[in-house]
Structures are given as structure tokens and as C-alpha cells.
Amino acid sequence: MALTKTEAAKLSNDLLVRGVVETIVKESAILQYLPFMEVTGTAVRYTREASMPAVSFYQPGDTWAEATPTYTSHTAELKILGGDADVDNFLQATYADANDLEAEVIASRAKAIAHKFSESFVSGDTGVDPKSFEGLRAMTPAGQTLSMGANGGALTLAKLDELVDAVAPGRPELLLMSKRTRRKLKDLRRSSGSALEMGIDQFGRQVETYDGIPVVVDDFVPDNESLGSGTALSSIYALKFGQGTGLMGLEHGGIQVEPVGELESKDATRTRIKWYAGLALFSTLGVARLQGITA
Numbered sequence: 202m203a204l205t206k207t208e209a210a211k212l213s214n215d216l217l218v219r220g221v222v223e224t225i226v227k228e229s230a231i232l233q234y235l236p237f238m239e240v241t242g243t244a245v246r247y248t249r250e251a252s253m254p255a256v257s258f259y260q261p262g263d264t265w266a267e268a269t270p271t272y273t274s275h276t277a278e279l280k281i282l283g284g285d286a287d288v289d290n291f292l293q294a295t296y297a298d299a300n301d302l303e304a305e306v307i308a309s310r311a312k313a314i315a316h317k318f319s320e321s322f323v324s325g326d327t328g329v330d331p332k333s334f335e336g337l338r339a340m341t342p343a344g345q346t347l348s349m350g351a352n353g354g355a356l357t358l359a360k361l362d363e364l365v366d367a368v369a370p371g372r373p374e375l376l377l378m379s380k381r382t383r384r385k386l387k388d389l390r391r392s393s394g395s396a397l398e399m400g401i402d403q404f405g406r407q408v409e410t411y412d413g414i415p416v417v418v419d420d421f422v423p424d425n426e427s428l429g430s431g432t433a434l435s436s437i438y439a440l441k442f443g444q445g446t447g448l449m450g451l452e453h454g455g456i457q458v459e460p461v462g463e464l465e466s467k468d469a470t471r472t473r474i475k476w477y478a479g480l481a482l483f484s485t486l487g488v489a490r491l492q493g494i495t496a
Contacts, residue, residue, distance in 0.1 A: 205236055218458050220304070221311045221474060225456060228315035230419040231322050234375055236442055237450035240479070244278040245451055247483055275481075279453055280334045282317060283475030285461070286310040290468045303472075307458070310474055314456075319421040322480065323377075323438075334479045337377075337438050341490040353431030353493035356385050358393065360491060364439050365412065367489035370446070373439035375415045379422040382435050382494055386411065414439075428493040436492045447487025451479035 207226050226232045238245075254268035286307045296302040325336030347364055349356065365373060378386070390397055390411075400410040409416045426434040441447030454477060461471040482488060 205232070205234065207233060215458070217307070218456065221307060221458050222456050224308050224311040225315040225318070228312045229319045230417050231319060231377065232315065234415075234417065234442065235322075235448065235450045237452050237478075238444060240279060240451045240453050242453075244276050244479075245481060246274065246276045247481065248272045248274050249483070249485060277451060277479050277481035278334070279451060279477045279479045280332060281475065282314060282321075282478055283473065284310050284313060286472045286474065287464070287467075287469040288472070290463075290470060293470070307472055307474070310472075314474060314476065316421070318476075318478065319419060323419065323421050324423065325480075336480070337440075337488060337490065338436070340480075340482050341438070341488050342485045345485060345489045347489065347491045348428065349491070349493040349495070350429075350431075352429035353434045353495050356382065356389065356437075356491075356494050358389055361386070361411070361437065364437060364489050364491040365414065367486075368439045368441050368447075369486045371441070373414055373489075374441050374447075375417045375439075376411060377417050377419055377422060377438040377440060379424050379435050380418050380420070381424050381496060382422075382437060383409075383416060383418050385494070385496075386416070424496070426492065431493060431495070433496060434492065435494045436490050437494065439489045439491075441484075441487040443487075444483050446484050447482070449481050449483060451481055453477040 205226075207223075249272065251271040251273045254270050255266070256268070257266065259265060286309070288303050288306050293302060321333050321336050323336050324338055325333045326339045327333060327335055328339075345367055347360065347367065349360060361376075365376075387397055397409040397411060397416065398413070399407050400413065400415065422435065422438075424433060424435045426436060428434055442449065456474065456476045459473045459475070461473050463469075464471055
């Protein structure tokens, strides 16, 4: 059963682990929506439908032709994401509230993990960093990548509608973009005589929506991409989630918080936060990208 990290945090009886998970989710816009599946082993192997079997109309007495679908096999590996949080023993002993000091140090490390996951979710590239996982920019198929022009161009509502229609079956579950692009989208809607609608997400919070689709802003969607001779460009991603229909997060054991103990090299106590995580695209139609958006 797939859970978002928000729901998974509620199942933990360990207050420290729950606090770390909640901090990570709070710092990552995408983790509030992305469902995760538990993986046994170091990777998950899955198949995508490449082509459907051909069918025809027949007359009585015709010879029927046999046809079979074709599939492609893919593998998504788990990667190790984490860091150590060290608390100085002197400060721990003399600080007014030792629990607050430890919590602040661990929360800071958890925040850094959230930021690294969000950055990799968008821009992860194993060709650049083989220790990371492939992100949206690397895994979106060419056939699902739209462009505002050979060298980029200004966003239009017609092109955004084309992006929405590229995701199938049904509609995207969210549109992921930068703050700069969201400002442009709001300006376009105002110019057309309407504003971005407001809706309620699965957490009961008000969110901006475009044609009923939540607009999610993430600081890790960059505004410095290049296309042709164009620079300082950005992208919008239309995403669908779920095994068989779109994107799924992968993990083994969830986010783990381990007390390492006293250090030999310095007067400090270490806590390790680690997450065996990855990302899989089960259907190529579950993601689409509109690139080359200027300021």
C-alpha cells in the first residue's frame, strides 16, 4: 500500500522519528503529494507497455490475425540519502534546555535532507552524480516534452493547456513550477479576466489551482535552464502519481534516525538520519514537461 510521508509520519510511535519525518515533509512541497512504495532489495524492476496489439474489423469467414502487446523493462535503484547530526557535549550539558538543543540540531539536518531530495526530484541526473537518482528533468521522455520555442519564449495559457492534455489517462494531479513561473501564470489569468482558482488539497488546506489542478510551487524548480540560445529559462511539470499510472517514490524502511553515540575525535554525540530512497516512473504518460519558459 502506498503512503505519502505525511501519512507515514502518523504511524510512528517514536516522537523523534515522527518529528524528523514531519520536518522533512514540511520543507519539501513535493513530499506532501508523492506516494511511496516499500521496496525489498536494492531496486525495483517493472515493465511499461510499449505498444498495444493491433485489432481489425472482420467479415464472416475472414482469417483472424494474431497480435500481442510489447513491453519494455526498467529498473529503479534505491539510493542512500542522509547525514549526521552532532551535538557538542559541553553545549548539551550547559544549555538551558538540552532537549531543545538536540532537537534543533537534528531538525536542521532533516531540513537539509528534505532540500536535497527536492533538488534531486527535479534535477537529479545519474550522469552527473551516480550516487543520486534520476529526477524529472532526466526521466521525462522526449515525446512528453513540450517547448515554448527553439530558444524559449513567454508562457501562454494555450501551451499550458497542451501540457495538461499530454498527461493520460485523465488529468494531472498537480502542476509543479517555480515562483517566477507562478507569477507569470497569475498575470496571464488576470489579463484574461480571471484569476487562479482556489481549491482544497488532501490535507484540507487551500491551494491555488489551474482548471482544477493544484499549482505547487517548489524553490528547487530552477529558473536558470538553457534551450538553444536561450538562457534563464524554467519548466512546468504536469504530474500523475501511482503504480502503473505515473510517478512513485521508492524506499526501504522509511526515514531512519539512529543514535551513533559518543565520538572519538571530538567531545560530541552523533545521531544519523538516513533514507534509502528512489524514484520510479511507471508510465511515460504520467509526466509531461513544458520547457523554455522565459521571465
